[in-house]
Amino acid sequence: MTPLCEHCGENVKKINQQVSVMRKEIKNLRQTLDSAVRAHRKHLMSLQTAVSKIDLTGNDKKDCTPSSPSLSAQDALEQGKIRTVPIGYMSSCFSVKNGTPRQPTICGTSRAQLRIQQSVFNNPEHALVGLEQYSHVWIIFLFHKNGHLSYKAKVKPPRLNGQRVGVYSTRSPHRPNSLGLTLAKLDKIQGDTLHLSGIDMIAGTPVLDIKPYIPEYDSPHTRTVLDSQQHESHQDLPTVSENKETSSLNFDLDQDAQFKLEDSRNDKDKDEGLYLRGKSETCVSLTHSQTAGAQLFLPRETVSLLKEVESFVNKDETLPPDCKSKNSVSDDVKTEPPALIMDWPCYDGDSSTTIADWIREPLVSSLDVHFTPHAQKQLEEFLPAHLSEPSDCERPRFKFLRSPEEAAAAIRGVLSADPRSVYRRTQCRDRLFFFTLDTADITCWFGQGFAEVLQVRPAGSQRPKDPF
Ligand SMILES: C[S@@+](CC[C@H](N)C(=O)[O-])C[C@H]1O[C@@H](n2cnc3c(N)ncnc32)[C@H](O)[C@@H]1O
Numbered sequence: 001m002t003p004l005c006e007h008c009g010e011n012v013k014k015i016n017q018q019v020s021v022m023r024k025e026i027k028n029l030r031q032t033l034d035s036a037v038r039a040h041r042k043h044l045m046s047l048q049t050a051v052s053k054i055d056l057t058g059n060d061k062k063d064c065t066p067s068s069p070s071l072s073a074q075d076a077l078e079q080g081k082i083r084t085v086p087i088g089y090m091s092s093c094f095s096v097k098n099g100t101p102r103q104p105t106i107c108g109t110s111r112a113q114l115r116i117q118q119s120v121f122n123n124p125e126h127a128l129v130g131l132e133q134y135s136h137v138w139i140i141f142l143f144h145k146n147g148h149l150s151y152k153a154k155v156k157p158p159r160l161n162g163q164r165v166g167v168y169s170t171r172s173p174h175r176p177n178s179l180g181l182t183l184a185k186l187d188k189i190q191g192d193t194l195h196l197s198g199i200d201m202i203a204g205t206p207v208l209d210i211k212p213y214i215p216e217y218d219s220p221h222t223r224t225v226l227d228s229q230q231h232e233s234h235q236d237l238p239t240v241s242e243n244k245e246t247s248s249l250n251f252d253l254d255q256d257a258q259f260k261l262e263d264s265r266n267d268k269d270k271d272e273g274l275y276l277r278g279k280s281e282t283c284v285s286l287t288h289s290q291t292a293g294a295q296l297f298l299p300r301e302t303v304s305l306l307k308e309v310e311s312f313v314n315k316d317e318t319l320p321p322d323c324k325s326k327n328s329v330s331d332d333v334k335t336e337p338p339a340l341i342m343d344w345p346c347y348d349g350d351s352s353t354t355i356a357d358w359i360r361e362p363l364v365s366s367l368d369v370h371f372t373p374h375a376q377k378q379l380e381e382f383l384p385a386h387l388s389e390p391s392d393c394e395r396p397r398f399k400f401l402r403s404p405e406e407a408a409a410a411i412r413g414v415l416s417a418d419p420r421s422v423y424r425r426t427q428c429r430d431r432l433f434f435f436t437l438d439t440a441d442i443t444c445w446f447g448q449g450f451a452e453v454l455q456v457r458p459a460g461s462q463r464p465k466d467p468f
Pocket residue numbers: 097098100101102103104142143144145146171172173179180181182183200201202204205206
């Protein structure tokens with residue numbers, strides 16, 4: 001007789017049969033589960049491997065890594081697939097994207113340093129020998145703080161106030177390969193370190209390459225002028241770098257526009273080009289009537305002032321009286337001043353270069369920048385970088401900027417170009433705007449056609465509350 005369960009009264013044999021069936025089912029389920037987990041793990045690993053082999057352009061690079069047995073580094077290079085190694089990282093007076101100039105010309109006084117890594121060259125300073133002869137360098141870098149790797153074929157540049165254009169017609173940081181290109185001023189080289197100004201990169205930006213800026217190669221206008229004049233005169237013409245050792249004269253147009261006019265003649269018998277350089281180094285070209293191409297570096301706002309000079313010079317074919325009084329060029333120049341023809345390739349539709357209208361005349365106009373007396377006072381509290389002061393001095397100190405005036409110019413540069421996003425500009429225009437410059441936190445607000453700096457405090461101190 002089959003025993004019955006004392007708890008439920010069921011047939012024990014039947015219960016045992018049911019239990020063994022359930023055990024089998026559980027075992028099967030476990031096996032299914034285990035194999036599913038294994039399959040998922042395998043899938044995950046293959047996905048991770050695949051992801052690690054996708055480069056930023058979305059191309060499969062499985063065969064181009066140096067470790068790949070199937071493709072040598074040379075083959076990879078020939079296919080345009082390389083693994084980059086930063087030659088150094090920027091130290092810059094801009095710590096975050098917000099408030100960083102959108103182009104280097106916006107803020108000539110922004111400063112940065114770039115130290116060449118020893119991992120690239122055993123003696124990094126050797127790689128810089130000769131570069132000190134150049135005033136400007138191209139910096140090729142990675143937009144490493146783009147946050148996400150997505151990019152679109154069409155973008156909305158802030159200067160177009162919401163309109164879309166193709167990414168390759170812009171300098172947008174959101175682009176395949178995330179490469180940036182900046183023309184920076186080379187202030188000096190110390191050992192393995194470049195001291196730069198006029199930059200638009202944030203601190204920590206990985207730099208991939210540096211090249212000297214050579215107007216004869218890099219500026220179509222200079223090339224065109226030189227080419228045509230060489231063709232006409234069949235003689236070698238001076239390069240802009242030769243202009244460096246030349247005599248100079250100054251003329252002041254007003255407080256904001258001081259120009260150094262360097263007569264490029266290093267041989268009295270040759271009638272050569274002129275070289276004008278301003279405080280902020282926006283470059284447009286200038287030609288001498290008879291021979292060489294020349295370069296003009298000036299702030300955007302002063303272009304109109306210089307156009308007045310242009311008409312003055314072209315009309316009278318003499319130098320302004322101010323120039324004459326400070327003139328240090330030789331007598332024959334004074335008695336027989338050269339006729340000048342100024343060309344404005346960036347501004348006046350020169351045949352050698354053309355640019356999009358929205359760059360020439362942005363839909364977003366530039367702003368006047370004011371400081372409240374309080375902000376001005378706060379700014380003056382900052383000690384310049386490298387000024388020796390007692391270490392216990394409680395005043396805040398800049399790390400890069402050399403004076404409160406330089407900081408004020410940098411702030412003006414950043415704000416006059418309206419650094420707000422289109423969204424902020426249109427949807428929350430009453431909001432306070434914060435950005436960091438060197439060791440200073442700047443607070444400002446925007447009104448119709450102007451920006452006002454309200455506070456300049458040591459970075460890291462508490463932000464004022466936004467009243468809106
Ligand atoms: C419009 S891009 C132009 C950069 C360069 N001159 C070019 O034309 O390629 C400059 C802006 O990029 C952003 N930026 C600078 N450094 C960056 C970095 N390392 N990663 C991501 N964005 C950066 C800042 O917001 C800055 O205003």
